[in-house]
Amino acid sequence: MKKIKLFSLLALVAAASAFTTADFSIKIKGSDTVLPLSQKEAEVFMKKNAGAKITVIGGGSGVGIAAFLDGTTDVAMSSRKIKMSEKMKLQEAGKAFKEVTIAFDALSVIVNPANKVSQLTREQLEGIFTGKITNWKDVGGADEKIIAYSRETSSGTYEFFKEHVMNNKNYGTAVLNMPATGAIVQSVSQTKGAIGYIGLAYMEKTVKDVKVSYDKGKNYVAASVENAKNKTYPIVRPLFYYYQTKDEARLKPFVDFILSADGQKIVSQVGYISLK
Secondary structure, eight states, rough: OOOHHHHHHEEEEHHHTTTSSTTTTEEEEOOOTTTHHHHHHHHHHHHHHHEEEEEEEOOHHHHHHHHHHHTSSEEESSSSSSHHHHHHHHTTOOOOOOEEEEEEEEEEEOOOOTTTOOOEEHHHHHHHHHSOOOOOGTTTTTTBOOEEEEEETHHHHHHHHHHHHHTTTOOOOOEESSSHHHHEEEHHHTTTEEEEEEEEGGOOOOOOEEEEEEEETTTOOOOOOOHHTTOSSSOOEEEEEEEGGGHHHHHHHHHHHHHHHHEEEEEEEEEOOOOO
């Protein structure tokens, strides 16, 4: 009996140390929103587990899911739920998959600091991004042309904003699509009449956060971790990892780390909303 117990203990120790070796090598690709979080989680995990190798690449949720479909990434990170068309392709390819929520994110609406507009309703945001509202004077600002910046179509943030803020209306033809969230921050900071939307973790002092109302102007709420947690801020979304079911055991050490108390502490440090 003692021998069996000793063997079981040795097996557990061996399993625990298995992912401290160079054998643990994974690739993660996708959402620009999830990118800074995955990078930090990977950095800490690799420091704790000598020899582990985790490669993290952005490009957008759609890019990550496409890479997952063609087998060029182990994990797709996404700031939107996988689409039915993507599910069908995975099914046709015989790829059973797992969806794991790793954190939550609040979406901030930002303007140039010189803009005196500090709050907007959901309906006004819809008008601005569909192209119906083209001048800041129509929403309480100066007589100045609105220049709206958006993520590109492969972005999960683009999809989420369209669905949850624009009521699934199409973006206006004058809206400028940017390849990365950082590019939106830079453009809005340098353009007086600009407006854009970004993940909360990308917020910088070079741009101004706009309070948002989802009750037709009765209450305006600022994007913050606290307001996202107490559910007063309306534009909050889950952030996902997608991977094949057959890879679950191999990926488990890293996924478990992100979901652990230490991993969720990193979520808060980077500027996202932890699961608990």
